[in-house]
Amino acid sequence: MHDLRALRADPDGFDADLKRRGEPAVAQALLLLDHDRRAAETALQELQARRKQISREIGAMRKSGADSSALEAEVANAKGRMEELQTRADDLDAQIRGTLERLPNRLDESVPPGKDENANVEVHQNGTPREFTFAPREHFELGEALGMMDFETASRLSGARFVVLRGQLARLERALGQFMLDLHTGENGYEETAVPVLVNNEAMYGTDKLPKFADQSFRTEDGRWLIPTAEVPLTASVAGQILSGNTLPRRLVALSSCFRSEAGAAGRDTRGMLRQHQFQKVEMVSITTPEESDAEHERMTRCAEMVLEKLGIPYRRMLLCAGDTGFGAAKTFDLEAWLPGQKAWREISSCSTTRDFQARRMNARYRMAEGKPAFVHTLNGSGLAVGRTLIAVMENYQNADGSITIPDVLRPYMGGVEVIRAA
Numbered sequence: 001m002h003d004l005r006a007l008r009a010d011p012d013g014f015d016a017d018l019k020r021r022g023e024p025a026v027a028q029a030l031l032l033l034d035h036d037r038r039a040a041e042t043a044l045q046e047l048q049a050r051r052k053q054i055s056r057e058i059g060a061m062r063k064s065g066a067d068s069s070a071l072e073a074e075v076a077n078a079k080g081r082m083e084e085l086q087t088r089a090d091d092l093d094a095q096i097r098g099t100l101e102r103l104p105n106r107l108d109e110s111v112p113p114g115k116d117e118n119a120n121v122e123v124h125q126n127g128t129p130r131e132f133t134f135a136p137r138e139h140f141e142l143g144e145a146l147g148m149m150d151f152e153t154a155s156r157l158s159g160a161r162f163v164v165l166r167g168q169l170a171r172l173e174r175a176l177g178q179f180m181l182d183l184h185t186g187e188n189g190y191e192e193t194a195v196p197v198l199v200n201n202e203a204m205y206g207t208d209k210l211p212k213f214a215d216q217s218f219r220t221e222d223g224r225w226l227i228p229t230a231e232v233p234l235t236a237s238v239a240g241q242i243l244s245g246n247t248l249p250r251r252l253v254a255l256s257s258c259f260r261s262e263a264g265a266a267g268r269d270t271r272g273m274l275r276q277h278q279f280q281k282v283e284m285v286s287i288t289t290p291e292e293s294d295a296e297h298e299r300m301t302r303c304a305e306m307v308l309e310k311l312g313i314p315y316r317r318m319l320l321c322a323g324d325t326g327f328g329a330a331k332t333f334d335l336e337a338w339l340p341g342q343k344a345w346r347e348i349s350s351c352s353t354t355r356d357f358q359a360r361r362m363n364a365r366y367r368m369a370e371g372k373p374a375f376v377h378t379l380n381g382s383g384l385a386v387g388r389t390l391i392a393v394m395e396n397y398q399n400a401d402g403s404i405t406i407p408d409v410l411r412p413y414m415g416g417v418e419v420i421r422a423a
Contacts, residue, residue, distance in 0.1 A: 114321030127314030138341035175413035206362025351381030
């Protein structure tokens with residue numbers, strides 16, 4: 001949600017930010033609605049004051065025995081007019097809010113121009129892609145040959161974009177999630193949190209998933225939503241609160257199942273585990289002050305990079321361009337892992353700062369040192385997407401015979417298993 005006062009102060013700057021995202025100008029239309037709403041509210045306040053004054057005069061006239069019928073008629077007329085003005089103000093307020101809630105966040109000045117992912121900028125690369133002495137296979141070829149990755153059964157059970165993992169691959173996925181949690185809680189200072197995977201409208205709205213992304217989420221018959229990421233319950237856990245400034249930053253992490261309808265993804269990544277309706281993800285969320293949010297963004301991104309570095313997966317950090325930055329984000333770094341089977345870099349983590357965009361929607365504030373409340377800044381990042389990390393491990397650590405070598409840091413979680421082989 002946007003600060004209407006900032007729009008009033010700089011309407012041209014507001015429209016310029018929207019233009020960077022390819023959005024049409026809205027400032028003048030919003031200012032007209034805002035002008036009419038404030039005029040209706042002012043007229044309403046004036047009528048309320050006049051009605052109070054008349055009521056006092058009527059009381060005095062009745063005590064003195066004077067005829068107050070004219071004033072009583074004016075009060076009756078004022079009541080009807082007040083109801084009209086209140087309805088008008090409420091309607092205009094709903095129009096303004098309905099427009100604002102569908103507008104994306106304002107971009108950070110450092111976000112490069114561009115329409116799509118082709119304009120994203122590489123910040124740095126870590127690690128060198130492995131040179132294979134054989135033609136590397138994609139993860140689904142490896143998994144199916146091992147007899148541990150079953151898309152056919154998953155399709156019979158649930159339809160397309162699901163998978164059944166078995167044996168050591170199922171354990172490897174579990175190992176990855178536990179390793180990530182241990183790293184983020186033990187070394188990176190995040191508090192482990194177990195969250196519901198069903199949330200209400202308010203939680204989804206406050207974290208900018210509604211109304212924009214309703215078609216990309218699954219909804220139950222009783223009106224609750226399956227979370228697209230643990231960002232939703234983690235961030236919404238501070239909704240409506242005024243936090244003590246000395247408790248910030250709050251750093252939370254959760255491993256959860258996530259659910260996305262993948263609306264609009266027809267024909268994309270239809271084979272394998274890259275784009276699933278249900279997947280596991282470790283999510284990091286930070287709640288902090290405006291002064292610390294930029295540093296927190298860098299810190300969070302480094303925490304995600306540490307996972308890939310300890311796993312020995314080559315990756316690169318990308319600064320997303322204006323056209324590829326998500327709806328609620330002011331700035332986003334994507335981490336892309338090298339997948340030798342695809343011979344391509346693929347996103348494995350996205351770390352974003354939303355500034356006060358989400359905080360305004362869910363009214364999450366903190367009390368500054370001087371006692372005045374202000375909106376917090378919220379950040380979220382994958383630390384990492386577990387299924388995609390499984391893919392990266394499988395493809396980067398595959399052997400010529402189709403077996404998968406287990407990275408050293410995961411072996412304690414695998415009961416000492418060093419190589420996954422077909423049964």
